[in-house]
Amino acid sequence: MKSKGQRRSCTMSDSTFGFIGLGLIGGSIARGLRRANKDITIMAYMRTRSKLEQAKADGTIDIILDGIDETLSACDVIFLCTPVEYNAVYLEKVRPFLKPGALITDIGSTKTDIHQAVERLGYEDVFVGGHPMAGSEKTGYESSTDHLLENAYYIITPTKKSTPEQIDRIRQVALGIGALPIVLDYHEHDFSVAAISHLPHLVASSLVNLVHDNDSKDEIMKRLAAGGFKDITRIASSSPVMWEQICMTNTENILVLLKRYITSLESICDALENHNGDAIYKMFEESGKYRSTFPNRGQGPIERDYSFCVDVLDEPGSISVLSAILAAKGISVKNIGINHSREEGEGALRISFYKEDKKNEAAELLRSHNYVLTK
Ligand SMILES: NC(=O)c1ccc[n+]([C@@H]2O[C@H](COP(=O)([O-])OP(=O)(O)OC[C@H]3O[C@@H](n4cnc5c(N)ncnc54)[C@H](O)[C@@H]3O)[C@@H](O)[C@H]2O)c1
Numbered sequence: 001m002k003s004k005g006q007r008r009s010c011t012m013s014d015s016t017f018g019f020i021g022l023g024l025i026g027g028s029i030a031r032g033l034r035r036a037n038k039d040i041t042i043m044a045y046m047r048t049r050s051k052l053e054q055a056k057a058d059g060t061i062d063i064i065l066d067g068i069d070e071t072l073s074a075c076d077v078i079f080l081c082t083p084v085e086y087n088a089v090y091l092e093k094v095r096p097f098l099k100p101g102a103l104i105t106d107i108g109s110t111k112t113d114i115h116q117a118v119e120r121l122g123y124e125d126v127f128v129g130g131h132p133m134a135g136s137e138k139t140g141y142e143s144s145t146d147h148l149l150e151n152a153y154y155i156i157t158p159t160k161k162s163t164p165e166q167i168d169r170i171r172q173v174a175l176g177i178g179a180l181p182i183v184l185d186y187h188e189h190d191f192s193v194a195a196i197s198h199l200p201h202l203v204a205s206s207l208v209n210l211v212h213d214n215d216s217k218d219e220i221m222k223r224l225a226a227g228g229f230k231d232i233t234r235i236a237s238s239s240p241v242m243w244e245q246i247c248m249t250n251t252e253n254i255l256v257l258l259k260r261y262i263t264s265l266e267s268i269c270d271a272l273e274n275h276n277g278d279a280i281y282k283m284f285e286e287s288g289k290y291r292s293t294f295p296n297r298g299q300g301p302i303e304r305d306y307s308f309c310v311d312v313l314d315e316p317g318s319i320s321v322l323s324a325i326l327a328a329k330g331i332s333v334k335n336i337g338i339n340h341s342r343e344e345g346e347g348a349l350r351i352s353f354y355k356e357d358k359k360n361e362a363a364e365l366l367r368s369h370n371y372v373l374t375k
């Protein structure tokens with residue numbers, strides 16, 4: 001696995017990049033490109049000027065755009081990084097300023113809508129679609145990082161007229177920010193992400209709303225909601241604007257899968273109504289078997305998690321003492337997070353490390369200081 005800060009080798013021929021929208025993903029691509037190459041020029045436009053000023057002060061961008069204008073004609077690649085329906089609008093607005101040989105790409109979560117707009121407008125020779133398969137429930141430039149998309153798949157969706165050279169330029173961008181480029185037909189893209197991204201977001205939100213609607217007056221469900229519920233509902237906090245537009249531009253695929261999902265829920269109802277333990281057992285057994293064949297965190301695109309939980313007293317200074325013990329032995333900590341409820345036997349702190357050997361060394365060291373560690 002690559003460690004943080006390393007990049008797969010790439011030879012970026014492009015040197016001037018434009019961003020329309022510089023939020024979580026646009027900001028992370030811009031920061032990643034900047035980290036890979038200090039000499040490039042990055043310009044950006046978004047509606048909130050103060051955030052553009054922040055991005056310039058951070059050294060992420062060089063030029064603030066006041067609108068869609070001829071300044072963009074210096075760009076080799078223009079990224080559309082707003083919610084998907086707005087990307088389709090900006091596509092038409094940026095086209096007049098595209099210099100010969102330059103490319104427009106996007107990062108939208110759905111691809112049919114933008115590809116159809118590209119076909120309708122006759123832009124197939126200047127557009128290559130893109131979609132980095134990582135993100136978060138957070139939004140905005142302030143949440144972007146230069147490593148958010150590291151080790152994530154970066155899906156590239158060419159048009160019928162995209163040349164190998166054009167596809168390669170987006171591939172180099174993906175490699176430059178540490179992502180794994182993969183080329184897919186845009187129809188296949190939309191059906192696949194409907195299953196592994198769009199439906200799960202709908203399920204997570206509806207589950208949260210179900211709890212909201214069924215909780216007691218003193219919100220006992222909310223208070224008790226523990227690991228399992230939180231694991232599968234984190235994404236229910238994602239941007240409503242972004243997700244409304246995703247659902248409105250991939251409706252058919254989502255509906256096909258949602259209906260199949262409802263059928264599978266109905267069969268669970270049947271099994272429960274008939275007190276059919278075998279059917280329930282089989283469902284958990286099959287899902288467990290299949291889930292265990294998914295790439296491990298660390299094999300494939302997702303970063304490996306070298307972490308454990310530690311029980312510490314809830315008192316001032318306890319984190320500093322623990323950090324000092326590790327620092328004294330030269331063990332770097334990647335992250336320390338507080339578990340606000342000690343659910344499922346987890347300790348109060350989750351500590352993660354960059355390497356497995358450091359995690360093991362830290363575990364041994366802390367046990368020798370009588371700390372109790374859990375998974
Ligand atoms: N969040 C994720 O997990 C994720 C992952 C991969 C791809 N995407 C896609 O990336 C795109 C951006 O998502 P994000 O998570 O960065 O969202 P975000 O809300 O963090 O950023 C959106 C950006 O677009 C700008 N914007 C919004 N409406 C605009 C308008 N009408 N005109 C000009 N600028 C406008 C905002 O100011 C902001 O800079 C979306 O198309 C989304 O589908 C998101």
Ligand SMILES: O=C(O)C(=O)C[C@]1(C(=O)O)C=C[C@@H](O)C=C1
Pocket residue numbers: 108109132133134135136137138196197198235238
């Ligand atoms: O991690 C998250 O919060 C995400 O929802 C990221 C996620 C996903 O569903 O996996 C969301 C939308 C994007 O198009 C790609 C990635």
